[in-house]
Amino acid sequence: MKIFQYLSSLNQEDLDQLYKDNWTCQAILRSLPPIGKQFILKLLMIDSIEFEQTKIWTQEISNQVHRETFKKLFDLKLLTKNKTCIQLNSIFQHNIKQSLMDMEHRVFSSDTTVKELKAPTIDELDQFSKTQWEKVLYLLSDEKSDSIPLISELLQSSNLTSRDGNGQLAITSEGFKFLLKDIYTQIWTLLIVYLDTIEKKYKSRIELLCFLFKLSFLQLGRGYLVSELTQLQKTLLTDLKQFGLIYIKSNDNPYFYPTRLIISLTTGKTLSLMQDIKTEQALSQKEQGYIILETNYRLYAYTSSSLQISLLSLFVKMLYRLPNLAVGIVTRESIRMALIHGITADQIIDFIRHNAHPNATLAGTPIPDVVAEQVKLWEAERNCVDYSKAVLYNSFPTLDCFNATVKYAKELNLFIYSNDSKKILVIDESGNEPIRNYIRKNFG
Amino acid sequence: MVHVFKGLFLECDPPTKQFLLFVSKQEHFELIDIDETHLFLQGGNESTIATIQRCIDELQNRNTYSVFDQDK
Structure with missing residues (x-):
């Protein structure tokens, strides 16, 4: 983990x-x-x-x-x-x-006697954390939105997004890999960057880590008193709200509510013991894939989430959007844009495979071979010239001199290429000194 | 006496190599022709390689015909 x-x-x-x-x-x-x-x-x-x-x-x-x-x-x-x-x-x-x-030990005392008037239900909490986290992910894929300064800062310092030539924020190849990971790895990745920034500001990383661990022992659907927290923890609380890990109605509300995300953060599973298995299954049903990609490069995404559509539009040319379906087409141009952003063909193929619609998976191939191959070819054509920094030697006086130098370069592991008929030797850039000395000493 | 050149060692397919030779005349690169698939770019650095990549990119763009272009 x-x-x-x-x-x-x-x-x-x-x-x-x-x-x-x-x-x-x-x-x-x-x-x-x-x-x-x-x-x-x-x-x-x-x-x-x-x-x-x-x-x-x-x-x-x-x-x-x-x-x-x-x-x-x-x-x-x-x-x-x-x-x-x-x-x-x-x-x-x-x-x-x-x-x-000590079995009686409690993290924070939850005050059940004073019932808050409008305590959020578990469903509401789930909904809140889901939309909040989607917002975070949305920042990754949508260049224009700068709505949550803290998060977009974190995304930048963790190299998931970076400013391109025009000063626009764009997703990096790291960011794309990040999107393929499960939600808890994602949260931890961001939290760790967050801890580092906190460490720079307040020098209290350890205290915050403890606090995070503590929070994971709270019970879902219960309210806890904000007033029991230290000043620093309160600051953290407002930040955690932006991740969707904590729910507070407003800043001066006396109660805060943990969401499912923070509670299962240290177990790494969506499963929490209090919940029955049926809701878990329903939850995982929702997380199922939604992409159908056809051999004619048309892509159908059965989703209504703007996040997923804007993710797809990183490498698919979206054509139309219906209430529960978005249709797009994979073109050379759209893949090229993704490649320019540093997303690799393998990442794209993995993404589609990962999010393939169950029916597409049932049919055997979540991504048609022809499309996968073509995406790889499009990537290959951008890298059709291989290059390495090197030093070239030619005009060797004798064949013996040439052969001996080639042998010596191979021994030193500097050899890149040699052409016997033209007596050309290419070695790694770092090897100029030893080779030159060798030639001077033996044949100079 | 042995001659020494510093720069970039390029490896590509034969058509691309011919194209690079053509580009080198326009952009005044010093290319040493080694064999069918290898070239040596004298004094090459990151910016020259970027220029080369751009030229190749343009060439490929000119030679791409998409069925979907008609859809537009």
Whole structure:
């Protein structure tokens, strides 16, 4: 998961600071892969163990997983190695023990006695977070909208969009890859950039990380008191609202409501235990693909979302739009525009395959071969000249001199090309000095 | 004595190579003709390669005929 990469990049002090928070420890524990959880729990009640002994924890065939898991735990500084022994990070260990014993612990007290008059329902919260996050994604694909300054700034500093020659914001190839990822990876990507900007401004990245982890333990559909938060957390709250992670009706409202997005942020799944499976299925139904691409390059998108249509218009020439359907055509020109933006043919093909309409997938080919091939050809014709910085040698006095130099260049791994009949040798740019010296010394 | 040239080593298909030779006369590039598919651009840098890319792009645009053009 994205967040683990980020945490692994932090240094020991920062992580120790982070592990001082009880909820963070729990959040990290529960987002570890099952085998990681098992290792942690095995070590929880013992002080230290010989590293050799851990080998019997897994069967030999899963050696690979075993090693990877340990590497991950070491990277997160959850485990420390002392000569041949390993032990849990003592702060982390203490906190997990603590939380096991104390079941009554609450993140924030939710005041259920004073019912707010118009508390949002779960559906409303879902709707809010969905539209809010769509707005964020919409900023990626639509150059003109500058409606959420914070987000568009984040998108720029994370290189997902960049200003082109005319000062217009445009999606980059990174941005396109970003759109292909699942929503939690997307949120984390932006949150991590956000944390970095916060770190520059307030020097309080750790506190905010803890806060984020804490929020993921809240219950969906419950209101929590804003007044219990610190000043800094309140600032964060308004920013998180723009991501659709938190819902507050207005700035002076005493309650804030977590949305499904923040609650399942650390588990990485849409599944939350309180919800029945049926709603989950209904949710995932909605997320299904919508694109049908025909062999005549016509593309039908069964969607009413402006976001999806504006994404498609990055590489499809849209022709008409009906209430639940948009029709477009893949042309050389439209693909070329996408390629100029740095989007690759493979990304386009992946995108279509990823979002193909179920019926298109059933028929066997979500994207017709002829179209896929053509898109690749269009890309290839833009890169028909390969070039590399190089140094060329010619007019070698003798064939021996030429052959010896070629051999020497090959030994040094600088060789690019040679032509025996014309006695031409091309080597990498960096190799000019050694080759020149070699020729001067032996044949000069 | 051995001659040394710095620049860019280009690799492309034979028609493109001929086109590049043609372009080099117009734009006054110093091209060394190596073989059917290889050229050496003396003193080449990012901006010359950009010019070359642009010329190729224009050529390809001229030679593209789309059925969908009639739809417009």
